[in-house]
Amino acid sequence: MHHILFEYEISPPTWVYLSSLLTIGIYFKFRRFWSVRNLDLFGLIAFSPGLLLVGRGMEPLGYTWLFTVGGFFLIRLLLDPIMVRRPLLEPNLSAGGLTFAGVALLVFLSASVLTGRATESDLEGALWAQRSAARQVVPPDETDIRKHGPGYPPFYRFSDLANNVSSPTDNEDPQQVHRRKLGWTAARTTAILGHLAVVIGMVLIGYRHFDNVHTGAAAAALYLLLPYTSQIPGQVDHVIPAALLVWAVEAYRRPVIAGILLGLATGLIYYPLFLLPLWCGFYWRRGLIRFAIGFVLALLALVALLAFTSADFGSFLAQLQQMCGLIGLSTEGAAGFWQFHEPAFRIPVVAAFIALCGSLALWPAQKDLGTLLSCSAAVMLGTQFWNVHYGGVYMAWYLPLLVLTIFRPNLEDRLALSALTEGWNPWRRAAAGG
Numbered sequence: 001m002h003h004i005l006f007e008y009e010i011s012p013p014t015w016v017y018l019s020s021l022l023t024i025g026i027y028f029k030f031r032r033f034w035s036v037r038n039l040d041l042f043g044l045i046a047f048s049p050g051l052l053l054v055g056r057g058m059e060p061l062g063y064t065w066l067f068t069v070g071g072f073f074l075i076r077l078l079l080d081p082i083m084v085r086r087p088l089l090e091p092n093l094s095a096g097g098l099t100f101a102g103v104a105l106l107v108f109l110s111a112s113v114l115t116g117r118a119t120e121s122d123l124e125g126a127l128w129a130q131r132s133a134a135r136q137v138v139p140p141d142e143t144d145i146r147k148h149g150p151g152y153p154p155f156y157r158f159s160d161l162a163n164n165v166s167s168p169t170d171n172e173d174p175q176q177v178h179r180r181k182l183g184w185t186a187a188r189t190t191a192i193l194g195h196l197a198v199v200i201g202m203v204l205i206g207y208r209h210f211d212n213v214h215t216g217a218a219a220a221a222l223y224l225l226l227p228y229t230s231q232i233p234g235q236v237d238h239v240i241p242a243a244l245l246v247w248a249v250e251a252y253r254r255p256v257i258a259g260i261l262l263g264l265a266t267g268l269i270y271y272p273l274f275l276l277p278l279w280c281g282f283y284w285r286r287g288l289i290r291f292a293i294g295f296v297l298a299l300l301a302l303v304a305l306l307a308f309t310s311a312d313f314g315s316f317l318a319q320l321q322q323m324c325g326l327i328g329l330s331t332e333g334a335a336g337f338w339q340f341h342e343p344a345f346r347i348p349v350v351a352a353f354i355a356l357c358g359s360l361a362l363w364p365a366q367k368d369l370g371t372l373l374s375c376s377a378a379v380m381l382g383t384q385f386w387n388v389h390y391g392g393v394y395m396a397w398y399l400p401l402l403v404l405t406i407f408r409p410n411l412e413d414r415l416a417l418s419a420l421t422e423g424w425n426p427w428r429r430a431a432a433g434g
Helices: 012-027 036-055 059-082 095-115 124-133 142-148 153-163 174-209 213-225 227-231 236-250 255-269 271-282 288-309 313-323 343-359 369-385 399-407 426-433
Strands: 389-391
Touching (some): 012 227, 036 059, 036 399, 153 174, 153 236, 153 313, 236 369, 271 288, 271 343
């Protein structure tokens, strides 16, 4: 960042202090001290010490801290559907001020992504891009599986490109250096576009579904203000799934598009698969078939891309297994919380999580947009508790949905039965409209 702004340097702890004070100053309701909104704000701020501890190498304490705060928000999100009294609590800053603050934060975030210090690494990402063009992609090895876990191997390797730029050696091919720098630029640009997509999606949800653009702008500005967003700004595998999930919620009135977006998120990182019971329950009375078609089409497109870039059938099969979560779910080579705790305790956590996801297909019986939003955030937050690959730090997967849940109004009337048309038939759509 100092290459763009002279003498600009803010350490993560300093940004935690500044962002916490700004969060309280902009969003805290001083006249309603005991409001749920204020409790939520303190909870969001409470994530910061855990991130700092993990970043400073104090991982056992850091992950325990993140899991403790995450447990509080998991309960909070599951109780959200019964909170029917939701008074409009606007931020202490006008819509114009929030817009200016959000744009400024986005500019600083983009500059931080583009000028961030890259780590020394091998040429894994750049070599993968070259092999993909030549249909020579090899199966994922054990190191790759332990690093990322289940998900789409090409997506993870593209994400690695963001860290794959280093000083060239004397005997290194200039063309190889050039390709590596192009890959790094592409990955970092993708991360910036991902953050932009998250912000625009949150603003549109406020404008189109909350009927209050001020609320959408406030939620987007808070997302950019949180320390997590500034500490992990260039991680493509964090932000792109977040953008897909935000836009799936935004497109809930179009089941095919929502299904495609959720299918892409599932294919890329696997874990949104557990959102299916909730979303199928939401579309059960209307739109389920359209949603399922979009979901399956997205997965088939990703599988076809794997087949096109794989060197042989063995490579294709290995990558397909990782995409479907058939490999990479064991605790061997665990990183993060489960690296320091007995893996046997993970079994009841997984069982409880699966039971929770299954119950969301039936409860609550009448699901509105608010239920879809809060329970989607709860499911993606719940995956962090049993994810053995740095589970706890993938906060972007649920953070935008969590922030939108905090700001949302009462959405009891936003049901699939009333918000969706009966189908693709133009005569039915005309009859429904008039």
